[in-house]
Amino acid sequence: MRKFSLLLFSILLWGSCKEKLPPLQLVQLDTVRLSESGLKVEVLADSLVVPWDLEVDSEGFLWVAEQEGKVSRINLETGEIKVMLLISDVWQVRTSGLLGMAVHPDFSQNPFVYLNYTVKNDSLITSRLFRYKFENDQLVQPELLLEIEGGTSHNGSRLAFGPDGKLYWATGDTHDFTYAQDVQKLNGKILRMNPDGTIPSDNPDPTSFVWAKGFRNMQGLVFSDKGLLYTSEHGDAIEDEINLIQAKGNYGWPKIEGKHDLDTEVEFAQANQSIEPIRSWTPVIAPAGMTFYGEKAIPEWTNSLLLTTLKGKSLRILQLSEDGKSITEEQILFENHYGRLRDVAVGPNGEIYLSTSNKDWNPQPGFPLAGDDKILKISVTDTLSSNPLEVSKPSESLILNGEQLYLNYCASCHKADGSGVAEVFPALAGSGLVEGDPEALIQIVLKGKNQMPAFGFLSNQEAAQILSYIRKQWGNQASEIKADQIEENR
Numbered sequence: 001m002r003k004f005s006l007l008l009f010s011i012l013l014w015g016s017c018k019e020k021l022p023p024l025q026l027v028q029l030d031t032v033r034l035s036e037s038g039l040k041v042e043v044l045a046d047s048l049v050v051p052w053d054l055e056v057d058s059e060g061f062l063w064v065a066e067q068e069g070k071v072s073r074i075n076l077e078t079g080e081i082k083v084m085l086l087i088s089d090v091w092q093v094r095t096s097g098l099l100g101m102a103v104h105p106d107f108s109q110n111p112f113v114y115l116n117y118t119v120k121n122d123s124l125i126t127s128r129l130f131r132y133k134f135e136n137d138q139l140v141q142p143e144l145l146l147e148i149e150g151g152t153s154h155n156g157s158r159l160a161f162g163p164d165g166k167l168y169w170a171t172g173d174t175h176d177f178t179y180a181q182d183v184q185k186l187n188g189k190i191l192r193m194n195p196d197g198t199i200p201s202d203n204p205d206p207t208s209f210v211w212a213k214g215f216r217n218m219q220g221l222v223f224s225d226k227g228l229l230y231t232s233e234h235g236d237a238i239e240d241e242i243n244l245i246q247a248k249g250n251y252g253w254p255k256i257e258g259k260h261d262l263d264t265e266v267e268f269a270q271a272n273q274s275i276e277p278i279r280s281w282t283p284v285i286a287p288a289g290m291t292f293y294g295e296k297a298i299p300e301w302t303n304s305l306l307l308t309t310l311k312g313k314s315l316r317i318l319q320l321s322e323d324g325k326s327i328t329e330e331q332i333l334f335e336n337h338y339g340r341l342r343d344v345a346v347g348p349n350g351e352i353y354l355s356t357s358n359k360d361w362n363p364q365p366g367f368p369l370a371g372d373d374k375i376l377k378i379s380v381t382d383t384l385s386s387n388p389l390e391v392s393k394p395s396e397s398l399i400l401n402g403e404q405l406y407l408n409y410c411a412s413c414h415k416a417d418g419s420g421v422a423e424v425f426p427a428l429a430g431s432g433l434v435e436g437d438p439e440a441l442i443q444i445v446l447k448g449k450n451q452m453p454a455f456g457f458l459s460n461q462e463a464a465q466i467l468s469y470i471r472k473q474w475g476n477q478a479s480e481i482k483a484d485q486i487e488e489n490r
């Protein structure tokens with residue numbers, strides 16, 4: 001009895017405290033010096049597990065979708081986090097799981113949250129898009145809008161509402177090389193639908209969801225204030241991309257990677273009117289979530305795309321031209337500082353929220369940090385700390401040595417120390433192929449094999465440097481490989 005009244009008393013006490021919460025006090029990690037403004041970085045939330053998607057609703061709350069299947073809503077004035085939904089049938093392995101999320105743009109009138117997640121029944125993997133209703137601080141009445149093929153990798157995905165009130169879904173190609181160009185398949189596409197999941201009558205083909213095609217694995221999808229639609233996408237071994245999306249556009253995968261700079265690519269592009277990315281990166285940075293920054297709060301960033309990166313472990317500020325059709329400047333912030341970054345969203349006062357992804361399938365040396373995964377809040381401050389962080393420019397192409405080339409091209413899968421990832425990417429340290437016959441080794445690297453991309457685009461010199469490096473590091477001092485040996489094996 002006594003226990004019970006104590007409990008009752010604590011509940012009452014907690015209830016009354018809740019009414020008078022003090023102004024939000026957050027732990028500050030760093031400050032940042034921009035050309036004119038100063039920023040502070042604070043921890044809004046911690047101890048999360050891969051917060052894949054962040055969305056701010058029209059009532060000023062932040063929604064968080066964690067990859068294992070948890071959806072929460074954070075009150076940005078009090079910091080209070082409430083769990084809205086735990087999905088039990090999410091299939092979460094490596095990059096599958098609860099992925100894209102969108103909230104209806106007019107949330108007070110249409111309290112709907114859209115979620116995409118992977119499921120596996122027996123051996124059948126699918127990717128499902130649901131609409132949930134927000135009611136009494138819970139997501140209820142799930143309605144399945146669309147179910148497409150899923151895969152063990154390349155499931156995308158992102159969701160975004162356009163200024164036309166339609167819902168756009170960026171899907172992955174599930175690692176099938178025939179899907180992205182096949183309009184009968186909904187994978188490797190941007191799909192467009194009405195908020196109730198039906199096909200809009202003004203789609204390019206009014207009987208199909210397909211809005212644009214030719215994509216590999218998109219990780220970012222965002223509309224600008226001018227109504228332009230941008231995507232970020234993972235390339236294979238080379239050519240990560242930012243694309244500006246047009247209705248009916250063909251973006252070339254798997255026939256074209258990045259800019260149209262090979263003869264075969266130019267040919268395909270001419271025959272199929274495919275559209276070049278507005279930015280591409282080789283070596284890859286693994287771009288992830290992206291948002292458009294149109295606010296005045298951080299004037300240096302007005303009219304830019306903010307892009308999180310996983311391999312690049314940084315935030316990229318991509319300044320857009322006046323008409324939004326090109327990227328005029330790129331800046332890098334937080335490189336290697338908070339680890340892998342998964343998504344970014346803009347808050348009601350022009351502040352920014354970033355999520356880390358250090359507890360995902362591919363953690364990097366030195367991460368996760370204490371308290372990961374986190375949601376970081378970035379906002380202006382007048383008071384810089386003694387050691388503020390600064391933005392940097394991407395480095396111009398330098399002449400790299402074997403180790404640097406290995407870190408750029410190979411370490412994202414095989415790891416800096418050659419240990420690989422169990423059951424996914426084989427260890428190179430101790431591998432018979434690495435220390436054995438040079439010909440077999442050169443072949444696998446130039447031609448690729450299964451999920452190992454082909455590196456035939458490397459120069460003879462670069463390939464020789466990488467292979468000599470790994471043979472020296474992990475091949476018991478196996479012989480060096482020369483550029484002419486590479487040439488002979490092309």
Ligand code: HEC
Nearest residue numbers: 409410413424425426431432433445449450451452453455
């Ligand atoms: C996207 C991930 C990825 C990247 C990047 C990558 N690899 Fe691989 N690699 C793989 C996978 C997957 C395999 C296993 C292929 C198979 O046998 O099915 C593999 C296999 C290998 C093997 C054979 C190992 C063995 O013992 O069977 C070598 C050698 C190798 N990679 C070297 C490299 C080098 C050198 C680079 C950089 C130039 C590189 N890889 C970049 C994924 C990757």
